[in-house]
Amino acid sequence: MRVTFWGTRGSCPAIPAAWEVRGYAEGVSAATIAYVRERLQTETGLNELRELLQGTPEEIESELPISHPPIFGGETTCVEIETSEGNVIILDCGSGIRNCAAEILQRRRETKLSEISVFGTHAHLDHRNGLSFAGICFANPPFDIQVFGCSGFLKALDSRFAMFSHTVSESTYSDDPIDYTAMSASFSGVEIRALDGEEELGTGAPWQVQDIAAPIMIGSTAVRPFKSYHGSTECLGYRIEHGGKSFLFSTDHEKLSPESIGLPNLGSDEVTESLQAEQKLIEMCQGADLAYFDGQYFREEYYGHQGIGSSPAMSRVGWGHGCVEDILERVSQTGINHALIGHHDPERNWPAQMAMAEQLQKLSAGKDFQIELARDGQTVTL
Numbered sequence: 001m002r003v004t005f006w007g008t009r010g011s012c013p014a015i016p017a018a019w020e021v022r023g024y025a026e027g028v029s030a031a032t033i034a035y036v037r038e039r040l041q042t043e044t045g046l047n048e049l050r051e052l053l054q055g056t057p058e059e060i061e062s063e064l065p066i067s068h069p070p071i072f073g074g075e076t077t078c079v080e081i082e083t084s085e086g087n088v089i090i091l092d093c094g095s096g097i098r099n100c101a102a103e104i105l106q107r108r109r110e111t112k113l114s115e116i117s118v119f120g121t122h123a124h125l126d127h128r129n130g131l132s133f134a135g136i137c138f139a140n141p142p143f144d145i146q147v148f149g150c151s152g153f154l155k156a157l158d159s160r161f162a163m164f165s166h167t168v169s170e171s172t173y174s175d176d177p178i179d180y181t182a183m184s185a186s187f188s189g190v191e192i193r194a195l196d197g198e199e200e201l202g203t204g205a206p207w208q209v210q211d212i213a214a215p216i217m218i219g220s221t222a223v224r225p226f227k228s229y230h231g232s233t234e235c236l237g238y239r240i241e242h243g244g245k246s247f248l249f250s251t252d253h254e255k256l257s258p259e260s261i262g263l264p265n266l267g268s269d270e271v272t273e274s275l276q277a278e279q280k281l282i283e284m285c286q287g288a289d290l291a292y293f294d295g296q297y298f299r300e301e302y303y304g305h306q307g308i309g310s311s312p313a314m315s316r317v318g319w320g321h322g323c324v325e326d327i328l329e330r331v332s333q334t335g336i337n338h339a340l341i342g343h344h345d346p347e348r349n350w351p352a353q354m355a356m357a358e359q360l361q362k363l364s365a366g367k368d369f370q371i372e373l374a375r376d377g378q379t380v381t382l
């Protein structure tokens, strides 16, 4: 399977600031000038330079031995999985889904894709703010889009677009003028919840219900949902297995520590729930070839000893997000091969991310696992 990360920013899309773009361009120019100056020192270098300059600007660019620094991206959560059978599974509909959909429509010219499965994690806006900008909703011929998620996610989408109930309400147009009638796609919903062995008797909701304990099969791909801990907001993670490989997707999950008991809105029930979810996550992580985690904070920022960018130092305990240190611990416990840290804080600017990426590279050196920052547009083939 091919896993592409279309949106890895947390909470709010963040495009690079003008000074970040300038810094990037200046870095590349400085490296190019240094390269040219060095070539000019010798006859051989001069000849190499002459030969290089024969090419088109594109050829010169691709042959210049200048490495471009990585860009981590600014769209909110969206990950696409394309299986060897050609099935497409999209995880979350953050603003990254707009580019994801554009690429699917491009590819559709060569494939006969007509069905797409969308798995949502939870109702928060950053995980669904891209849907009404996604070309797959408006395509001709239309797509059948099956949406899986917890009831909060399905309810949030339905109250915005009325795509399952076909009942437009006051809340439908609260963000933009689009409802399901403007979309060509036909949508069906599947709610994932713990049925605890009970047969579902019907809830009157305009979607089917599926037990969280049973894997969902998309062709030969198994999608195994599990509960994450995201404060009072219901949230799911997924383990996707295809062709003997596995991808673990966990976002918006917080591991609370018992010391948090007594902080605003945090009692022993919350801590127990969080630690149970962490235990389940560790179980689901076992032997994963690739994993994506929410690492929005460093512990010092989480506990409020340090700010993030222009955001002051304040406690972020109970906000529902994870720490980088928790991910490192998890990876060492579970035999994950390749871990990606995402849900980047919008205040984590590019130089700070570059420094973080460097630290992670040092940490992974000589180890049998790799940990790196997730980047928008990054593809991993398993």
Ligand SMILES: [Zn+2]
Pocket (backbone or CB within 6 Å): 010, 011, 124, 126, 127, 252, 343
């Ligand atoms: Zn989020």
Ligand SMILES: [Zn+2]
Pocket (backbone or CB within 6 Å): 122, 124, 230, 252, 320
């Ligand atoms: Zn959230």
